[in-house]
Amino acid sequence: MEDTIEQKEIPDIVVGRLPMYLRSLQRMAQEGRQVTSSQELGEKLGISAAQIRKDLSQFGEFGKQGTGYNIEFLVEQLRQILHVDRDWEMAVIGAGDIGSAVARYKGFANRGFKVSMIFDNDPSKVGSKVGDFTVQENGCMSDAIQKAGIRLAMIAVPATHAQDVADQLVKAGVKAILNYAPVSLNVPSDVHVQYIDPAIHLQRMTYYL
Amino acid sequence: MEDTIEQKEIPDIVVGRLPMYLRSLQRMAQEGRQVTSSQELGEKLGISAAQIRKDLSQFGEFGKQGTGYNIEFLVEQLRQILHVDRDWEMAVIGAGDIGSAVARYKGFANRGFKVSMIFDNDPSKVGSKVGDFTVQENGCMSDAIQKAGIRLAMIAVPATHAQDVADQLVKAGVKAILNYAPVSLNVPSDVHVQYIDPAIHLQRMTYYL
Numbered sequence: 001m002e003d004t005i006e007q008k009e010i011p012d013i014v015v016g017r018l019p020m021y022l023r024s025l026q027r028m029a030q031e032g033r034q035v036t037s038s039q040e041l042g043e044k045l046g047i048s049a050a051q052i053r054k055d056l057s058q059f060g061e062f063g064k065q066g067t068g069y070n071i072e073f074l075v076e077q078l079r080q081i082l083h084v085d086r087d088w089e090m091a092v093i094g095a096g097d098i099g100s101a102v103a104r105y106k107g108f109a110n111r112g113f114k115v116s117m118i119f120d121n122d123p124s125k126v127g128s129k130v131g132d133f134t135v136q137e138n139g140c141m142s143d144a145i146q147k148a149g150i151r152l153a154m155i156a157v158p159a160t161h162a163q164d165v166a167d168q169l170v171k172a173g174v175k176a177i178l179n180y181a182p183v184s185l186n187v188p189s190d191v192h193v194q195y196i197d198p199a200i201h202l203q204r205m206t207y208y209l
Numbered sequence: 210m211e212d213t214i215e216q217k218e219i220p221d222i223v224v225g226r227l228p229m230y231l232r233s234l235q236r237m238a239q240e241g242r243q244v245t246s247s248q249e250l251g252e253k254l255g256i257s258a259a260q261i262r263k264d265l266s267q268f269g270e271f272g273k274q275g276t277g278y279n280i281e282f283l284v285e286q287l288r289q290i291l292h293v294d295r296d297w298e299m300a301v302i303g304a305g306d307i308g309s310a311v312a313r314y315k316g317f318a319n320r321g322f323k324v325s326m327i328f329d330n331d332p333s334k335v336g337s338k339v340g341d342f343t344v345q346e347n348g349c350m351s352d353a354i355q356k357a358g359i360r361l362a363m364i365a366v367p368a369t370h371a372q373d374v375a376d377q378l379v380k381a382g383v384k385a386i387l388n389y390a391p392v393s394l395n396v397p398s399d400v401h402v403q404y405i406d407p408a409i410h411l412q413r414m415t416y417y418l
Contacts, residue, residue, distance in 0.1 A: 015413060015416050015417075016413050018412070018413075018416070019408070019409040019412035019413055020393070020409065022412070023391060023392075023393075023406070023408075023409065024393060027368070027392065044393050044395075045393050046393070081416065082412045082413075082415055082416050083415040083416060083418060084412055084415055088411070088415060090411075097309065097310035097313050097314070098310045098314070100306070100310070101306035101307045101309070101310040102407065104306050105306070105307070105407070107391050107406070107407070107408060108407075108408055111408040111411075111412070112408070112411070112412060112415065113408060113411055151418060152411065152414070152415070154407070159236070175418055176411070176414035176415065176417075176418060178407055178410050178411055178414075182232060182316050183232075183236065184229070184232075184233060184253050184254050184255070186253075192414040192417055192418075194410035194411070194413060194414055195410075196405055196407065196410060197232070197316075198311065198314070198316070198317075198363070198387055198405065199228070199232075199316060199317055199320040199321070199322060200228040200229065200232065201387050201403035201404075201405060202297070202299075202321070202322055202361065202385070202387055202403070203227070203228035203231070203291045203293055203320070203321060204224060204225050204227075204228055204291075204403060205361070205385035205387075205401040205403055206291055206292040206293055206297060206321065206361070206385065207224050207227070207290065207291050207292060208224075208385075208401055209292060209360060209384055209385060209401075
């Protein structure tokens with residue numbers, strides 16, 4: 001049944017809100033909460049209750065009129081829908097400040113991800129430890145990723161190298177890239193890219209100041 | 210004239226694309242380029258040329274039919290529109306891996322921002338150096354931010370402390386917060402918040418895998 005549901009084309013903007021719903025619900029669950037409502041969720045997230053009900057209804061019937069949502073059940077459903085009811089292994093490319101921070105980041109636990117290798121092209125970094133990982137040289141990247149069947153990677157290299165790294169990742173079978181380099185990447189249409197660039201976020205706010 | 214233009218209500222989604230246009234144009238300028246087109250920009254960014262022309266036309270006449278956009282001129286216009294034709298001072302709260310990486314981040318140069326102070330509540334970190342900055346204790350935060358007239362801050366503290374820090378920042382006069390803590394913040398309506406949470410970006414992609 002899940003497959004049937006997913007064959008329906010869901011707008012990407014709706015997909016983009018699901019991780020925020022999941023994060024809020026997981027936090028409520030951690031606090032020992034059992035039931036919530038689209039109103040409460042909406043207030044926490046700054047999204048209207050009607051929007052939340054509409055988004056969730058695209059994937060099934062998760063709540064009952066008047067009784068709200070069972071948090072544990074909805075968490076499980078969202079984890080399945082987003083395919084994070086497992087741990088995806090990830091490669092980190094670039095062992096500078098940002099790559100190292102990401103490789104050591106504790107916030108992936110329980111959210112579907114774990115870093116399992118890190119690479120850099122700087123000989124002074126190769127062989128050193130970042131958290132639990134030994135930095136490997138970029139030359140090993142394709143082989144190691146292919147052998148491990150890794151499909152997710154994070155790019156944290158200078159902007160000038162990011163496209164080259166992305167090309168290697170795509171050849172090695174990576175299908176989703178989180179790019180911390182402040183540059184747009186060209187990848188085949190079956191490869192997903194998301195961007196994290198703090199200056200972009202900040203500029204979006206200074207417009208209003 | 211600029212003020213008149215800005216009084217027109219521009220959809221937030223349009224505002225959100227301007228920083229990406231600016232980043233691409235600045236990169237072209239760095240490469241010594243002088244002219245571009247909405248087609249070229251669109252290909253780089255995965256946005257239609259028509260959308261780009263429509264977005265930019267909301268702010269004025271920046272290109273001529275057939276001759277394209279003068280890159281330097283459009284960069285200057287976008288910097289003015291986004292209010293990054295200056296350097297905004299920023300406070301970083303949290304001197305852990307992420308806060309430290311952000312405080313040392315070189316990528317803010319020429320994009321309108323510079324970090325000018327960093328705080329932490331861990332006595333073992335207070336007084337230590339992060340890049341050019343000495344970590345100050347959280348107790349000094351409100352005073353220091355108020356005195357310096359700082360209006361932008363980045364939160365890089367654990368999720369459990371983020372709301373408390375946000376409340377202090379708002380009281381100190383901060384109007385825009387970039388939040389790295391994986392939790393939604395409640396702030397007054399005149400305070401802007403943007404979120405950076407790598408797990409959210411990753412989950413948005415695993416949906417499609």
